[in-house]
Amino acid sequence: MNELGCFMKIAIYTILFLLSFSIFSFGQNSIGLIGGNIFDGKKFVKKDLYIADGKITFEKPGTLEKTIKIENQFVIPPxxxxxxxxxxxxxxxxxxxxxxxxxxxxxxxxxxxxxxxxxxxxxxxxxxxxxxxxxxxxxxxxxxxxxxxxxxxxxxxxxxxxxxxxxxxxxxxxxxxxxxxxxxxxxxxxxxxxxxxxxxxxxxxxxxxxxxxxxxxxxxxxxxxxxxxxxxxxxxxxxxxxxxxxxxxxxxxxxxxxxxxxxxxxxxxxxxxxxxxxxxxxxxxxxxxxxxxxxxxxxxxxxxxxxxxxxxxxxxxxxxxxxxxxxxxxxxxxxxxxxxxxxxxxxxxxxxxxxxxxxxxxxxxxxxxxxxxxxxxxxxxxxFPERKIGFLKEGYEGSVLVLKKNPLEDSENLFGITHWIKQGQILKFD
Ligand SMILES: [Zn+2]
Structure with missing residues (x-):
């Protein structure tokens, strides 16, 4: 495939992807996940998590463009x-x-x-x-x-x-x-x-x-x-x-x-x-x-x-x-x-x-x-050993899943995802 053909294909499939998937993604410069429990690698800790410029932070950014209340839900890495x-x-x-x-x-x-x-x-x-x-x-x-x-x-x-x-x-x-x-x-x-x-x-x-x-x-x-x-x-x-x-x-x-x-x-x-x-x-x-x-x-x-x-x-x-x-x-x-x-x-x-x-x-x-x-x-x-993923730590990639229930009580709870954020983009599915 030549470069142009390749590019056209990507363009067409990107459009198809968006149409057929009903995935909507919203990029915000700053997101706050408020009131949840954050997985620290061993246990869940009650605190707020923010994603600013695509990265995780626990310091509240000056302006928050999007706030998601996740009262008592559970935040884990994807x-x-x-x-x-x-x-x-x-x-x-x-x-x-x-x-x-x-x-x-x-x-x-x-x-x-x-x-x-x-x-x-x-x-x-x-x-x-x-x-x-x-x-x-x-x-x-x-x-x-x-x-x-x-x-x-x-x-x-x-x-x-x-x-x-x-x-x-x-x-x-x-x-x-x-x-x-x-x-x-x-x-x-x-x-x-x-x-x-x-x-x-x-x-x-x-x-x-x-x-x-x-x-x-x-x-x-x-x-x-x-x-x-x-x-x-x-x-x-x-x-x-x-x-x-x-x-x-x-x-x-x-x-x-x-x-x-x-x-x-x-x-x-x-x-x-x-x-x-x-x-x-x-x-x-x-x-x-x-x-x-x-x-x-x-x-x-x-x-x-x-x-x-x-x-x-x-x-x-x-x-x-x-x-x-x-x-x-x-x-x-x-x-x-x-x-x-x-x-x-x-x-x-x-x-x-x-x-x-x-x-x-x-x-x-x-x-x-x-x-x-x-x-x-x-x-x-x-x-991806070179990437800052797999942990919800300061400066790590702003990709998280929110679970309705605690996966440490029952692994079946891993199937109950309520929110998806990938590199600072909120993903929504129909
Ligand atoms: Zn195989």
Missing amino acids: FGDAHTHNLDREFQLTYLPEQYLKEGTFYVQNLTAKTKNIDYFRKYFSTKQTPDVIFANQGISSTSGHPFMAYEPYVMGLYDASKWKDNIEKIRTSRLDEGNSYIFIDSKKAAKEKLKGFFAGKPDIVKIFLVDVGNFEKNSVDEILGNSGLPAELAEYVTKESQKRGLKVYAHIDTAEDFETGVKIGVDGFAHMPTWNGKPETKQEFQVSKKVLEKAANRNIVISPTIAITTGGTDKDSQEYKNQIEFIRQFLSKYHKLGGTILIGSDYFNRPLTVELKAFIEVDAFEELELLKIVSETTPRAI
Whole structure:
């Protein structure tokens, strides 16, 4: 797309956005939230909060252009979603950004994006009326490894997964989306060449794929597509090259061995936790030892467990489902107790964070305080470490949510938002 085309598109979509969303935003130079309870990182403190020139202050500005009485309501920082593949496609723009904002999610991390038009989306999501989004650009894997099957068949027009089997040979050799959603690297030589182009696309972060890495040799040559990722040595090479350039590396993982490999090669984050299906005979493959968990925690590796999508295919009345929930609860509380950092992110295509927040509440691995911190402090700060967000402190960005009821009494209260302010702009939804 040329510059002008790009600009026109942004203009058109901005208009569409405003029309279809019924989001109204009002920029005031000074706003006062009066009579509420302010989250200080540990508890709520009764005091007034002001936003002047887009920043939080507790000193009353000389003139107050807008006063909002929030008698006894609860003010918290906005939410972050650290794992999605949304917001890189035009058709989502008429509804999804609004859904993110409305549920309170202002900060989003896309871990593998359609990259061809990514500059357009970067510009699009750079306003006070849109969520702030960072992009990993293409996912990095080996030939026909994951995420190949999550993209290629759809680009070929094969939207119905039951048709894939009959078309498997066509899919195997098709490369319509190569360089757009995925990059295949099978050797160090290829890595050197392809990473040049990848880094030139200016990714904000990097996503690599480890899929049953212990069986890479076998899986990479069998008939099944998408059941492998990078072999360990190439994963390490990509990780080191990315980190040299100041980029954080997130690894997709399935098994405990993938997790251990990720720790060994020094990734910065895991895009999932080991994804056990709840069947007792396979549990061993997904159990990470305490020693490895400790190492991961000591190296400050962040984990986004993607609970909802991991358990989404399991019958809720089955024993397998109970097993999965218990396994996830134990894993998360163990990692938390070891000092490890947990992030929240849904990974659900075409849906924002709420489904995952509900899953976190169901799994119940965290006290209300801890969950509030994960969703409104730890995750936003992991996505934008350089920005003054995640705390309601003097001089921090003037972005807040107001909740009707106390989220420290019941995490369900996180769904009861009454006011939204982003960088000094009051957002209203119809
Ligand atoms: Zn994902």
